[in-house]
Amino acid sequence: MSYELYYWPTIQGRGEFVRLALEEAGADYIDVARESEGLAVMLRLMDHADHPPFAPPFLKDGDTIIGQTAAILLYLGARHDLAPKDPAGGLWTHQIQLTITDFIAEAHDTHHPVAASLYYEDQKAEALRRSAEFRKNRIPKFLDWFETILARNPASDAQLVGNRLTYVDLSLFQMVEGLSYAFPKAMKRVLKDVPRVAALHEAVARRPRMKAYLASPRRIPFNEEGIFRHYPELDS
Amino acid sequence: MSYELYYWPTIQGRGEFVRLALEEAGADYIDVARESEGLAVMLRLMDHADHPPFAPPFLKDGDTIIGQTAAILLYLGARHDLAPKDPAGGLWTHQIQLTITDFIAEAHDTHHPVAASLYYEDQKAEALRRSAEFRKNRIPKFLDWFETILARNPASDAQLVGNRLTYVDLSLFQMVEGLSYAFPKAMKRVLKDVPRVAALHEAVARRPRMKAYLASPRRIPFNEEGIFRHYPELDS
Numbered sequence: 001m002s003y004e005l006y007y008w009p010t011i012q013g014r015g016e017f018v019r020l021a022l023e024e025a026g027a028d029y030i031d032v033a034r035e036s037e038g039l040a041v042m043l044r045l046m047d048h049a050d051h052p053p054f055a056p057p058f059l060k061d062g063d064t065i066i067g068q069t070a071a072i073l074l075y076l077g078a079r080h081d082l083a084p085k086d087p088a089g090g091l092w093t094h095q096i097q098l099t100i101t102d103f104i105a106e107a108h109d110t111h112h113p114v115a116a117s118l119y120y121e122d123q124k125a126e127a128l129r130r131s132a133e134f135r136k137n138r139i140p141k142f143l144d145w146f147e148t149i150l151a152r153n154p155a156s157d158a159q160l161v162g163n164r165l166t167y168v169d170l171s172l173f174q175m176v177e178g179l180s181y182a183f184p185k186a187m188k189r190v191l192k193d194v195p196r197v198a199a200l201h202e203a204v205a206r207r208p209r210m211k212a213y214l215a216s217p218r219r220i221p222f223n224e225e226g227i228f229r230h231y232p233e234l235d236s
Numbered sequence: 237m238s239y240e241l242y243y244w245p246t247i248q249g250r251g252e253f254v255r256l257a258l259e260e261a262g263a264d265y266i267d268v269a270r271e272s273e274g275l276a277v278m279l280r281l282m283d284h285a286d287h288p289p290f291a292p293p294f295l296k297d298g299d300t301i302i303g304q305t306a307a308i309l310l311y312l313g314a315r316h317d318l319a320p321k322d323p324a325g326g327l328w329t330h331q332i333q334l335t336i337t338d339f340i341a342e343a344h345d346t347h348h349p350v351a352a353s354l355y356y357e358d359q360k361a362e363a364l365r366r367s368a369e370f371r372k373n374r375i376p377k378f379l380d381w382f383e384t385i386l387a388r389n390p391a392s393d394a395q396l397v398g399n400r401l402t403y404v405d406l407s408l409f410q411m412v413e414g415l416s417y418a419f420p421k422a423m424k425r426v427l428k429d430v431p432r433v434a435a436l437h438e439a440v441a442r443r444p445r446m447k448a449y450l451a452s453p454r455r456i457p458f459n460e461e462g463i464f465r466h467y468p469e470l471d472s
Binding site for chain 2 (some may be wrong): 045048054067068070071074088090094095098101105115118119121126129130133137142152
């Protein structure tokens with residue numbers, strides 16, 4: 001049976017981290033809300049499921065519904081050989097993903113520092129301040145941490161965990177891709193200081209399934225409704 | 237061997253969610269950074285561990301270091317009977333905790349909407365706007381979600397998962413406790429609409445080990461350096 005992925009149909013957003021894992025695994029899945037009437041199905045499930053997700057994305061596998069991006073990846077990683085089999089390795093991989101979760105939330109809040117329910121234009125002054133801080137302190141702090149993990153990985157400094165691809169490599173690729181879209185000037189500078197992160201980003205993009213996916217219509221282009229938005233005034 | 241918990245020594249913060257689980261489990265643990273020289277040990281571990289945590293709290297169990305509050309609770313829950321044994325139940329419990337993680341981050345950002353590195357006083361204008369939104373929309377949205385989960389739990393509407401205490405019940409207790417400290421006026425209103433959440437909060441406080449812990453010097457009082465801060469101007 002196919003997995004059913006539920007996420008907002010017009011943005012990459014948090015759903016993209018799940019899409020990348022499904023695509024790299026070669027898993028059968030339906031991106032339900034992008035099908036006709038799919039959005040209504042998604043909203044109905046959120047309202048009526050026994051285990052209602054707080055927000056998309058969520059994954060349906062038969063009768064099981066799993067919400068929270070990092071929990072979905074924990075589930076998929078174990079089933080599709082995208083994480084180590086041993087419990088300690090699996091938990092370390094998950095811990096890295098949870099730190100990516102924090103990074104994603106901070107990236108989102110650069111353009112919505114007051115309220116997700118308000119327009120960007122109504123919180124632009126706050127966004128300017130928060131983005132300056134994010135560019136100057138937070139992007140370097142997070143990317144340095146990933147660089148350190150790569151440097152300390154005894155098996156390979158080309159992967160975050162062990163010597164094979166895991167789902168966190170895909171998620172770090174997406175972070176770099178998204179931040180480079182949103183903050184091209186800042187990222188050009190920062191990436192010079194984290195060569196292993198930059199190399200991992202390039203290597204993931206070259207993987208056959210990733211290359212095919214990124215060139216396909218299944219990959220929604222970045223836009224100014226998602227998490228990673230390019231507002232030139234927020235970059236410098 | 238005792239667990240070693242590492243967290244900032246003067247605040248409840250995210251470490252408190254771990255402390256509550258350790259206390260309810262009756263587990264042996266050392267709150268390392270509160271011991272003499274312990275803070276230096278913590279900072280050294282963060283700098284030099286093979287698997288460096290991005291930030292405290294982290295837990296050391298023998299040679300294993302686990303960072304990220306929700307990952308620590310996933311680990312402890314399985315070992316101390318504070319989560320269901322079946323994989324689907326365990327993942328659902330974890331998913332609830334990850335939503336609490338999101339809620340905690342939003343609570344923190346009410347007083348630090350621009351930058352954790354700046355003083356509250358330097359982002360007070362932004363904090364006023366963000367707190368108004370948090371009080372009006374976000375607290376009710378999150379607490380309604382927990383109320384719904386309790387109402388839909390077929391085993392008991394007194395626990396979030398199954399018919400026995402799990403670590404997410406303890407975490408929800410702490411959220412209500414912290415929000416009631418930070419936003420007493422707003423919470424007094426909101427709690428009337430979520431009677432099951434309010435009852436769960438009271439029931440956790442009455443558990444013998446919780447009662448003993450909360451009255452002990454191990455419980456650090458709330459203060460204006462933690463996640464939950466009482467700034468009267470942010471409540472109404």
